[in-house]
Amino acid sequence: xxFRDLTYIxxxxxxxxxxxxxxxxYVTQPTLSKFLMATEDALGQxxxxxxGHKYVPTYAGERYLDYAKRILNLKNDLDxxxxxxMKRDVGVLNVAFPRMRCTYMLPxxxxxxxxxHPNVQVNILEGTSAENDQRLINGQADIAFFSMPSDTNPLIxxxxxxxxxxxxxxxxxxxxxxxxRPNPASRYPKLDPAILQNEMIIMMMQEQRTRGIMDDYFAKxxxxxxxxxxxxxxxxxxxxxxxGYGVSFIFETHLHYRPEKTPIDCYSFGEPKTVxxxxxxxxxxxxxxxxxxxxxxxxxxxxxxx
Numbered sequence: 001x002x003f004r005d006l007t008y009i010x011x012x013x014x015x016x017x018x019x020x021x022x023x024x025x026y027v028t029q030p031t032l033s034k035f036l037m038a039t040e041d042a043l044g045q046x047x048x049x050x051x052g053h054k055y056v057p058t059y060a061g062e063r064y065l066d067y068a069k070r071i072l073n074l075k076n077d078l079d080x081x082x083x084x085x086m087k088r089d090v091g092v093l094n095v096a097f098p099r100m101r102c103t104y105m106l107p108x109x110x111x112x113x114x115x116x117h118p119n120v121q122v123n124i125l126e127g128t129s130a131e132n133d134q135r136l137i138n139g140q141a142d143i144a145f146f147s148m149p150s151d152t153n154p155l156i157x158x159x160x161x162x163x164x165x166x167x168x169x170x171x172x173x174x175x176x177x178x179x180x181r182p183n184p185a186s187r188y189p190k191l192d193p194a195i196l197q198n199e200m201i202i203m204m205m206q207e208q209r210t211r212g213i214m215d216d217y218f219a220k221x222x223x224x225x226x227x228x229x230x231x232x233x234x235x236x237x238x239x240x241x242x243x244g245y246g247v248s249f250i251f252e253t254h255l256h257y258r259p260e261k262t263p264i265d266c267y268s269f270g271e272p273k274t275v276x277x278x279x280x281x282x283x284x285x286x287x288x289x290x291x292x293x294x295x296x297x298x299x300x301x302x303x304x305x306x
Contacts, residue, residue, distance in 0.1 A: 003075060006068040008035055009047060013065050016054045073139040077287040093291055096125040096132035096144035098209075100234040104257035105145065108302045109295065117291045128232075129209040136283045143292050145299060147209045147251070148277040150216060158279040159296065162303035165252045166213060166274040168193060171244040172263025185272035193223060193269050200246030201225045205232040213276065214249050238264070253278070253303070278303060 011021040012032070022032040040046055047061035057065060083091050097105060102124065110122060125132065125141050129149065135141035137155050148158060168191050170176055176195055183190035204211040218224070229246060231237060235258070237248050242262035255264065268274070280296045282288055 003072070005035075005039060006072055008032060009039070009061075009064060010068050010072065012036065012048065012055050013057055013061070016056065018055065069138060073283070073286065076139055080289045081287045083289070090119040091289065091291070092121045092123060093143075093289065093295065094123045094125060094135075094141045095295065096127065096135050096141040098129055098132070098146050099126045100254055101145055102126050103235075105299065105302060109298050112298045113291075113295055116294050120291050122295075128207045130207050133281070136281060139283065139286075142282060142286075142288065143295065144281045146279065146281065147213075148279050149209060150212060155284055156281050157284045158277075158281050161278045161280055161296070161300050163275050164278050165268065166210070166249055166270075166276060167252055167255070168196070168247060168267040168269050169238075169241050169250045169255070170199075170247045170265050170267075171242060172265050174244070174247070174265055176247070176267075177265055180267055183268045183272060186268035188266045188268045188273075190273075191267035191269055193217075193221070196247055197225065198227075199225075200227045200229060202229050202231065202237050202240055202246040202248040204234070204237070205230055208232060210249065210251065213274075217270070217274070235259075251276070 008021075008025060011025050012018065015021040015024065018032055018036070019029045022029045025032065036048070043060070043064075045060040046058050047064055048055040049058055050056075080091065106124065113120075113122065125135055125144075127135070129144075129146040132141060132144040132146060133149075133153055133156060136144055137153070145161070147164075148160075152158065165186060165188070167188060176191065176199070177189075179195045180189035180191045203214065206212075227246075234250070234254060238250065238255070238258045239260060240246055241248050241250075242260060242264050252266070255266065280299060282292070
């Protein structure tokens with residue numbers, strides 16, 4: 001058994017299809033089929049069962065894949081560290097972002113990073129924070145940027161980049177402003193979310209971290225709203241808020257980078273306000289190349305400007 005074997009089995013599991021897996025590996029479909037048959041014969045175990053056209057791991061296959069992923073991650077760490085030791089300053093850095101963060105962090109971070117490491121290829125991965133968590137664990141991403149989760153993953157290390165406030169946002173001049181009060185702990189006046197009972201509440205989808213924060217807050221404060229709309233598109237949410245369609249809960253950092261400048265009024269809430277750490281995350285125990293540290297430092301400087 002060698003690294004090629006592990007890579008082939010991992011590809012079949014990822015695509016659940018021999019033809020697609022073969023294409024990703026740049027081998028022919030018959031070659032990969034023969035390899036799988038030979039591997040299963042040698043092990044005396046079926047690693048996959050066919051369900052229609054899908055290849056689904058058996059229990060033995062799941063155990064094989066578990067070890068394969070760990071071994072391949074270790075090999076990746078070894079290759080990265082050796083490259084650092086040789087000071088070639090070449091390689092690949094896989095960076096994951098939630099989609100909204102990507103729109104304003106990339107234009108500011110990538111050019112600065114390229115000046116420091118012109119020979120390092122940066123691959124950008126976009127998805128929800130939960131998806132990016134999984135990419136870190138699977139070794140697909142080296143580092144990821146997102147809001148600190150309420151339930152941290154023991155397999156992931158979190159490094160604080162900065163702190164940002166989560167705000168109630170409404171159209172500029174909205175009548176709810178009459179219910180706000182000064183909040184010495186925030187740059188924004190304070191508003192009780194219970195005031196929003198008659199408003200359309202625009203919320204993010206279940207898999208997005210901001211939604212989880214708000215669901216927890218509503219549950220703890222026994223808040224229930226009758227009119228709620230859900231969307232995963234943060235740009236659309238900010239546009240709807242600015243147009244007066246509804247109110248929402250948005251991190252302050254996002255508001256600084258929205259392209260439309262129609263006024264949005266912002267309010268603090270919580271005791272004394274609701275804040276979250278913005279973090280860079282990476283797989284616990286993994287080796288981070290020096291260029292990854294530089295990318296993190298650049299992100300920290302960008303966050304300070306806000």
